[in-house]
Amino acid sequence: MAKIDDIMKMTGFSRTAVSKALNDKDDISEATKKIIRDAARELNYIPNINARNLRSKNNNVIALIISSPSAESEKTNTLYPLLMGVNKAMAAQQYELALYIIDSKDQAAKSYVAFCRERNVKGAILVGIKTDDDYIKQLKNSEIPYVLIDVDIRGTDHMNVVKIDDVTAAFEATEHLIDHNHKNIAFINGGKTATVAIDRWEGYQKALAEHGLPLQHDYVKIADFSEEKAYAVTKALFKQHPELTAVFCASDLMALGTMKALDDLELDVPRDVSVVGFDDIPLASYVKPALTTINQSFFEKGNKAADLIASLLKESQDKKIITLPHKLMRRNSVAHNKRSA
Amino acid sequence: MAKIDDIMKMTGFSRTAVSKALNDKDDISEATKKIIRDAARELNYIPNINARNLRSKNNNVIALIISSPSAESEKTNTLYPLLMGVNKAMAAQQYELALYIIDSKDQAAKSYVAFCRERNVKGAILVGIKTDDDYIKQLKNSEIPYVLIDVDIRGTDHMNVVKIDDVTAAFEATEHLIDHNHKNIAFINGGKTATVAIDRWEGYQKALAEHGLPLQHDYVKIADFSEEKAYAVTKALFKQHPELTAVFCASDLMALGTMKALDDLELDVPRDVSVVGFDDIPLASYVKPALTTINQSFFEKGNKAADLIASLLKESQDKKIITLPHKLMRRNSVAHNKRSA
DNA sequence: AGACAATGGCCAAGATCGATGACATCATGA
DNA sequence: TCATGATGTCATCGATCTTGGCCATTGTCT
Numbered sequence: 001m002a003k004i005d006d007i008m009k010m011t012g013f014s015r016t017a018v019s020k021a022l023n024d025k026d027d028i029s030e031a032t033k034k035i036i037r038d039a040a041r042e043l044n045y046i047p048n049i050n051a052r053n054l055r056s057k058n059n060n061v062i063a064l065i066i067s068s069p070s071a072e073s074e075k076t077n078t079l080y081p082l083l084m085g086v087n088k089a090m091a092a093q094q095y096e097l098a099l100y101i102i103d104s105k106d107q108a109a110k111s112y113v114a115f116c117r118e119r120n121v122k123g124a125i126l127v128g129i130k131t132d133d134d135y136i137k138q139l140k141n142s143e144i145p146y147v148l149i150d151v152d153i154r155g156t157d158h159m160n161v162v163k164i165d166d167v168t169a170a171f172e173a174t175e176h177l178i179d180h181n182h183k184n185i186a187f188i189n190g191g192k193t194a195t196v197a198i199d200r201w202e203g204y205q206k207a208l209a210e211h212g213l214p215l216q217h218d219y220v221k222i223a224d225f226s227e228e229k230a231y232a233v234t235k236a237l238f239k240q241h242p243e244l245t246a247v248f249c250a251s252d253l254m255a256l257g258t259m260k261a262l263d264d265l266e267l268d269v270p271r272d273v274s275v276v277g278f279d280d281i282p283l284a285s286y287v288k289p290a291l292t293t294i295n296q297s298f299f300e301k302g303n304k305a306a307d308l309i310a311s312l313l314k315e316s317q318d319k320k321i322i323t324l325p326h327k328l329m330r331r332n333s334v335a336h337n338k339r340s341a
Numbered sequence: 342m343a344k345i346d347d348i349m350k351m352t353g354f355s356r357t358a359v360s361k362a363l364n365d366k367d368d369i370s371e372a373t374k375k376i377i378r379d380a381a382r383e384l385n386y387i388p389n390i391n392a393r394n395l396r397s398k399n400n401n402v403i404a405l406i407i408s409s410p411s412a413e414s415e416k417t418n419t420l421y422p423l424l425m426g427v428n429k430a431m432a433a434q435q436y437e438l439a440l441y442i443i444d445s446k447d448q449a450a451k452s453y454v455a456f457c458r459e460r461n462v463k464g465a466i467l468v469g470i471k472t473d474d475d476y477i478k479q480l481k482n483s484e485i486p487y488v489l490i491d492v493d494i495r496g497t498d499h500m501n502v503v504k505i506d507d508v509t510a511a512f513e514a515t516e517h518l519i520d521h522n523h524k525n526i527a528f529i530n531g532g533k534t535a536t537v538a539i540d541r542w543e544g545y546q547k548a549l550a551e552h553g554l555p556l557q558h559d560y561v562k563i564a565d566f567s568e569e570k571a572y573a574v575t576k577a578l579f580k581q582h583p584e585l586t587a588v589f590c591a592s593d594l595m596a597l598g599t600m601k602a603l604d605d606l607e608l609d610v611p612r613d614v615s616v617v618g619f620d621d622i623p624l625a626s627y628v629k630p631a632l633t634t635i636n637q638s639f640f641e642k643g644n645k646a647a648d649l650i651a652s653l654l655k656e657s658q659d660k661k662i663i664t665l666p667h668k669l670m671r672r673n674s675v676a677h678n679k680r681s682a
Numbered sequence: 683a684g685a686c687a688a689t690g691g692c693c694a695a696g697a698t699c700g701a702t703g704a705c706a707t708c709a710t711g712a
Numbered sequence: 713t714c715a716t717g718a719t720g721t722c723a724t725c726g727a728t729c730t731t732g733g734c735c736a737t738t739g740t741c742t
């Protein structure tokens with residue numbers, strides 16, 4: 001394991017000269033740079049990142065904190081493209097990635113801030129956080145710049161966020177159903193605390209209101225983004241409210257649960273009931289009928305978040321909210337409602 | 342950012358005493374340990390991992406090297422559970438995870454060894470490597486212990502590997518079709534260089550041989566683990582060989598492409614043609630008909646690989662090959678063949 | 683034109699980052 | 713007196729940073 005002293009001995013230059021030459025500083029002549037570089041190559045020199053980061057606090061490590069990944073994430077597969085997006089941006093900008101996956105059940109888990117501080121993390125990207133999460137407090141007190149994905153904490157808008165316009169997306173999804181003559185539209189939401197859940201709930205309400213449709217609280221259920229719960233909720237819902245002709249689910253996975261429940265109830269999708277999902281996970285286009293849903297790119301989310309944190313580190317700037325595009329994917333789970341109101 | 346000197350000044354003990362107390366060494370009295378720990382808490386002390394790792398070479402960093410993830414991986418979603426498996430084992434054993442994703446198209450990518458050496462990585466887990474990969478050479482020359490996932494380089498059995506028994510699994514898959522009276526069974530493989538492809542090809546041949554079925558080289562195609570290519574290959578195959586009644590695909594994604602092609606050819610699965618896949622990705626159980634396939638746990642693969650590398654670091658031991666279980670999932674894409682041979 | 687200061691390119695020496703490890707030291711009790 | 717336990721001293725890991733020295737070139741002034 002060659003170190004800088006070895007190549008210093010070999011070339012006769014000082015430690016400093018070697019270091020500077022290898023880092024391509026401009027107060028070393030090209031001639032000696034070449035000598036030093038050649039020696040380094042010959043000795044198979046690789047800098048020790050610990051020593052470097054210890055000395056120069058300019059270490060370029062950015063943390064990706066993934067909070068409480070549910071069992072569902074194996075099926076939804078949103079985190080993987082997100083990770084790829086982050087990784088690509090980081091690699092392009094010479095940042096190191098420190099990955100920290102927090103199992104919500106693990107009480108002994110180190111705090112986010114401890115993780116970042118002990119390895120001198122310069123910035124962090126947080127994903128999967130909830131508005132009532134304990135981490136929010138830690139964040140505010142920490143001096144580490146961070147970017148949140150999909151979280152936009154109401155009231156405190158002094159944060160960097162990458163998200164889509166969930167309100168509008170949910171509005172469009174609901175409106176899509178209304179446009180197909182549906183009047184009794186159920187809404188199965190993921191929760192109450194996740195920002196995306198709050199936003200989608202708002203979009204649903206807006207769409208109803210704008211089209212003069214009454215908001216029936218009985219039509220709104222929570223299924224914790226779980227396929228199984230959505231299945232159960234849907235069954236109960238349609239037994240009690242056979243007048244329903246459409247369901248908007250705040251996630252594709254829940255939509256799958258809903259479709260399965262409808263199938264078991266011998267209600268045909270889309271002939272009897274129309275379904276719209278959210279996320280456009282790979283599964284959405286493969287099931288039959290193919291699920292109409294809101295597409296968003298998790299790769300882009302990760303990528304943009306990494307770019308944002310990188311630019312934040314280069315120059316301090318105002319807090320920023322990046323809104324990525326979404327798109328309604330019209331597939332085969334929505335049909336025109338022929339039932340009379 | 343409190344450092345050890347701050348708590349040394351605060352408590353009056355020496356730097357060493359503080360360090361030892363915080364690391365719970367046994368030559369510090371409990372009384373002073375308590376004093377020092379309290380002070381540390383009060384100062385919100387967090388050790389600097391760079392300094393620690395620089396000084397004590399006992400840094401517990403294990404790298405997970407993901408090589409050339411294809412675009413397919415977003416759909417197959419095998420890498421994410423694998424990562425979770427690795428992460429869980431690492432967290433349990435107090436290892437740090439350094440993630441290195443190599444984009445095969447990126448020529449400028451640092452070498453695996455450089456990545457590991459510069460951050461003092463103690464061991465590595467490699468996934469997605471091919472037998473003709475350049476990394477193989479790097480591996481042999483490196484002193485860093487490593488575990489390969491799904492790779493078992495023929496001839497050089499001096500490696501640590503975590504895998505399933507792909508030969509037997511493919512054998513069972515093929516035999517499953519034979520048991521359903523299929524005699525003309527196509528095999529769509531992923532490639533020629535991936536170990537899993539080689540093994541599955543062997544399993545297919547074995548099953549035919551054992552049941553006295555001739556091996557028709559025309560029935561065997563390569564589709565690079567790609568859904569689109571499998572689609573194209575299947576179309577060509579069945580136009581040329583209408584006598585085929587079954588297809589064994591070396592991956593689920595290819596099986597999906599095959600099923601789509603059969604659909605376009607107006608051949609019903611499983612009535613006209615039976616299909617068996619491999620991997621049991623989430624999609625497999627959602628498509629219609631649900632895909633009969635070989636289940637394996639990628640979470641377990643990652644988990645066991647991490648355990649193995651950890652035990653390797655604790656005590657040097659002989660090279661080990663861990664074979665994980667697999668299971669044939671009988672679903673709805675296979676039916677009894679009624680056509681006469 | 684010659685002298686002298688000022689500038690700037692190139693490199694060296696030594697301090698330094700924050701922790702740990704080897705060894706010395708200093709009380710004790712046996 | 714000699715282990716033994718509890719702390720302190722100092723060097724050390726491998727790099728970067730600060731400071732400053734040397735030499736050659738340029739500009740300015742007499």
